[in-house]
Amino acid sequence: MAEHREHIVSPKIYAVILGALLLGTWITVRAAKIDLGRMNIVLALAIAVTKMTLVILFFMHGKYSPRRTQLVIIAGFFWLAIMLGLTLTDYTARHQEPSRSSNPPAISIHS
Amino acid sequence: MHRTGELFGQFKTLEQQKETATLGMWIFLVTEILFFGGLFLTYTINRHEFPSAFGVAGNMLDLNLGFANTIVLIASSFTMAMSVWSAETSRKKAIVVWLIATLVLGSVFLGIKVVEYKQKFDHHLVPGRNFDITYCSNSRNPCGLNAKDFENEQKEVREAIEAEGDYAKEQGFSYPGTMGMTAVNAHAQLYFSLYFGMTGLHALHMIVGAGLLLYLILEARKGRFDANYNTPVENIGLYWHFVDIVWIFLFPLLYLINRHLI
Numbered sequence: 374m375a376e377h378r379e380h381i382v383s384p385k386i387y388a389v390i391l392g393a394l395l396l397g398t399w400i401t402v403r404a405a406k407i408d409l410g411r412m413n414i415v416l417a418l419a420i421a422v423t424k425m426t427l428v429i430l431f432f433m434h435g436k437y438s439p440r441r442t443q444l445v446i447i448a449g450f451f452w453l454a455i456m457l458g459l460t461l462t463d464y465t466a467r468h469q470e471p472s473r474s475s476n477p478p479a480i481s482i483h484s
Numbered sequence: 485m486h487r488t489g490e491l492f493g494q495f496k497t498l499e500q501q502k503e504t505a506t507l508g509m510w511i512f513l514v515t516e517i518l519f520f521g522g523l524f525l526t527y528t529i530n531r532h533e534f535p536s537a538f539g540v541a542g543n544m545l546d547l548n549l550g551f552a553n554t555i556v557l558i559a560s561s562f563t564m565a566m567s568v569w570s571a572e573t574s575r576k577k578a579i580v581v582w583l584i585a586t587l588v589l590g591s592v593f594l595g596i597k598v599v600e601y602k603q604k605f606d607h608h609l610v611p612g613r614n615f616d617i618t619y620c621s622n623s624r625n626p627c628g629l630n631a632k633d634f635e636n637e638q639k640e641v642r643e644a645i646e647a648e649g650d651y652a653k654e655q656g657f658s659y660p661g662t663m664g665m666t667a668v669n670a671h672a673q674l675y676f677s678l679y680f681g682m683t684g685l686h687a688l689h690m691i692v693g694a695g696l697l698l699y700l701i702l703e704a705r706k707g708r709f710d711a712n713y714n715t716p717v718e719n720i721g722l723y724w725h726f727v728d729i730v731w732i733f734l735f736p737l738l739y740l741i742n743r744h745l746i
Contacts, residue, residue, distance in 0.1 A: 381572045382565070391562040398554050398735075402547070405740035413744070417736035424732045432565045432725045434718075442507050449514030453521045457528065464529050 380437035390431045397424045489713025502715050509719040513726050520730055523685070527678050527737060530671075536644040537671030539742030540617060543640065544609055545679075546600060550739040553596045554731065560589035561728040567700075568721045571714035579704045579717065586724065587697045590690055597687055601680075609676055617641065617672040618665075636746040644668050679738055686734060689727045696720045 401420045405413060430436040435446055495501040531538045567582035604610055607627055608619040620627035621638045629637065648671070649664025657663045700720055703709065709717050 381569065384566060384569055387562060387565045387569065390565075391558065394558045394561075395555065398551070398558065401736050401740065402551055402743075405736070405743040408744040413740075417740055421733050421736055425729045428561065428725050428729055428732070432561055432728075433722055438506070439503055442503070442510055445507060445510045445514060449510075449517045452514075453517055456518070456521055457525055460525055461528065461532075464532060 380434070382431060382434060382437065386431055390427050393427055394424050489715075498712065502718070505715045505719060506722070509722050513722060516726060520682075520685070523678070523682050524733065524737075527682065530674055530678065531741070534648075534671035534674065536647040537617075537668050538675050539745065540640055540644045540668065541609075541672040541675035541679075542738060542741035543637070543743065543746050544604075544607065544617070544620065545739050546603060547739055547743065549596055549600050550735055553593050554735045556589050556593045556596070557728050557731050560586050560593070561725050563589060564721050564724045567704075568714070568717050571704075571709040571717040572711055574710040576704070576707050576710065579709055580701060583697055583701045583704055583717075587694060587701065590694050590697065590724075594687060594690055594694075597683065604676070604680075610680070611673040611677045615669065615673050615676070617669050633746055640742070640745050641668070682734055683738070686727065686730050689730070693720075693724050693727055696723065 397420050401417055404416050404420070407413075409416065429446065435443060438446075489498065491498055492501060495504065563582050563585040567579050567586060570576075570578035570582055608614050608616040616622075618641055620629065621634070621641045624631075624634045645664040645668050647664075648667035649660040652663035652667060653660040697720070700717060703716065
């Protein structure tokens with residue numbers, strides 16, 4: 374592999390990222406005070422993911438890291454997505470499903 | 485333990501040596517992502533099951549303190565990034581200054597957290613025998629709410645009790661009214677268990693980070709870090725930014741659930 378000098382991120386970029394993160398925090402608080410129904414949580418998470426991406430790419434030098442380090446970072450979130458995603462497919466589907474039999478179940482978990 | 489940055493036999497270049505150390509740090513951080521991920525998953529499932537109780541409980545938190553802490557922590561990430569830059573460009577005095585700034589901001593964060601925890605004890609919001617989600621909506625004085633906030637809070641608690649009562653009725657309970665109250669209190673305790681668990685674990689990481697920063701400051705004062713050798717600054721920086729990322733998610737998830745109601 375070709376050698377490359379370590380990339381030094383300039384303070385200017387750090388300052389821009391700081392500004393973006395502060396702006397994101399302000400927007401997320403403003404947005405939470407408006408009633409958007411289910412979109413509230415979607416918007417809040419979208420802003421949080423954007424802020425996280427900025428921190429990883431620039432503060433944590435993810436953008437300038439070697440490919441194999443980037444692969445490790447992506448793999449970490451991939452595993453997290455498996456854990457969250459597959460568990461939620463179960464929980465979000467539980468209550469919607471009506472009972473297949475016409476009779477109510479003999480034992481209810483809640484009573 | 486090598487401290488001066490000499491090249492070890494198994495590496496070809498100093499750069500490769502540093503990249504290897506950073507890769508190892510990232511692998512540790514991946515385990516941390518999944519460690520916190522389990523808590524976020526628990527939170528998500530419980531919020532999905534008990535949305536109204538989580539909304540009520542979330543609005544009991546002090547938004548101003550939470551917002552201030554977010555700003556403080558983001559600022560500390562910036563000062564940490566600046567200490568890494570100072571190390572990479574061999575500005576030996578500046579490294580110490582930026583590291584101290586990071587430590588100060590981290591301490592401010594923990595200080596604000598202490599004030600918040602104290603408030604939760606005062607407001608009967610710590611899970612256990614004295615827990616009472618209606619404490620702040622029963623009488624105005626102890627929680628220092630203004631007339632409008634107080635009214636909104638009463639309304640929100642009442643609606644949550646009704647919602648949980650309706651659910652109890654659907655499930656076939658005989659006293660949906662009392663059940664509603666009991667259910668909101670129980671599920672709000674679930675929220676506060678997660679609140680203390682998640683912010684507590686996060687605060688523990690901050691305390692560990694503060695210890696690591698202290699070590700870096702002592703080493704940096706001896707002039708150990710420069711353009712050739714700055715791996716500890718870089719890797720502890722990665723840890724510090726990771727802790728910041730956890731808070732970036734904790735803040736909206738814990739503080740901003742149903743803010744449009746109050």
